[in-house]
Amino acid sequence: MAPSNTSVKLVRNIPSGTPTLNDFKIETIETPTKDSLKPNQVLVRTLYLSCDPYFRGRLSGTRDSYVASFAPGKPIEGLGVGIVEASNSSKFSEGDLVTGGSFLWETRFVLSENEITKVPSNTGISPANYLGVLGMPSFTAYVGLVSLCSPKEGETILVSAASGAVGQMVVQLAKARGLRVIGAAGSDDKVDFVKSLGADVVFNYKTCGSLQETVKKAAPQGIDIYFDNVGGELLDVALSSMRFNGRIAACGMISQYNATPETAYRIKNLVNIVPKKVSIFGFIVTDYYSKPDYKNFIEEVSASLQQGKV
Numbered sequence: 030m031a032p033s034n035t036s037v038k039l040v041r042n043i044p045s046g047t048p049t050l051n052d053f054k055i056e057t058i059e060t061p062t063k064d065s066l067k068p069n070q071v072l073v074r075t076l077y078l079s080c081d082p083y084f085r086g087r088l089s090g091t092r093d094s095y096v097a098s099f100a101p102g103k104p105i106e107g108l109g110v111g112i113v114e115a116s117n118s119s120k121f122s123e124g125d126l127v128t129g130g131s132f133l134w135e136t137r138f139v140l141s142e143n144e145i146t147k148v149p150s151n152t153g154i155s156p157a158n159y160l161g162v163l164g165m166p167s168f169t170a171y172v173g174l175v176s177l178c179s180p181k182e183g184e185t186i187l188v189s190a191a192s193g194a195v196g197q198m199v200v201q202l203a204k205a206r207g208l209r210v211i212g213a214a215g216s217d218d219k220v221d222f223v224k225s226l227g228a229d230v231v232f233n234y235k236t237c238g239s240l241q242e243t244v245k246k247a248a249p250q251g252i253d254i255y256f257d258n259v260g261g262e263l264l265d266v267a268l269s270s271m272r273f274n275g276r277i278a279a280c281g282m283i284s285q286y287n288a289t290p291e292t293a294y295r296i297k298n299l300v301n302i303v304p305k306k307v308s309i310f311g312f313i314v315t316d317y318y319s320k321p322d323y324k325n326f327i328e329e330v331s332a333s334l335q336q337g338k339v
Contacts, residue, residue, distance in 0.1 A: 039105060066115060069141055072139055077159075080107070110159045128145065149327070200227065210229050214232075260283070266298075268307070
């Protein structure tokens, strides 16, 4: 008798407002089998699933996005970790621990071999860590800082939302590379947390007064790298504070996501990128899972995790 298979599906798209349980349904569906696999497919059993902020956009039904919206009547999908239970692929074997961004919210499901990545097992690291310290937010930090901004020892970096899932890893990766780290956070508790990660200067952007003066005081010689998670005024201040050949990792601009044309912040200092030869990198982390960057990230952060450094 085949094991039961639970599926979580979307009932309707939700353009605005707060989703409710009535917008989803849980069904028991047919369980896929090894015999049902087509060439280059694998059968995966779910271990862990991640529910991330970007899901809100996928629930809306919009078609103007870097990632497709969830479809009514179809299962939710996202980042996950699982075990290969059967394989019709030469790249994966039964028992492999895998992760990927297209995990269906089902107990068992089928994916093609190019939708998952094998991760090390039997290392003493919990599989759940591949959605946490070894997961997408941390890899986002690695791509933005290491792959794109190429930090050099002795440089100064400003990190917005430094206590967040991405920002806190940026802080730690930067300190490990000998950078002077300035963090911005939204409460005194968050400031203390970022300091505990090793940041050299941390300020509460809500209570510090003038952001321009605060950043100037923290970095009187200017900023080499700005890791942007928020956009808005802090991005504008960073643009005015960049040194020659500075780099900006444009990871997110959450301060503007709910802005209207009337309330959106208007950037004033973009002109500085020309005379100061500043590079701005917009990026989507999923583009890098198939590149050597992911293997390098897993190796570096796994070692740091096992050594208690992150």
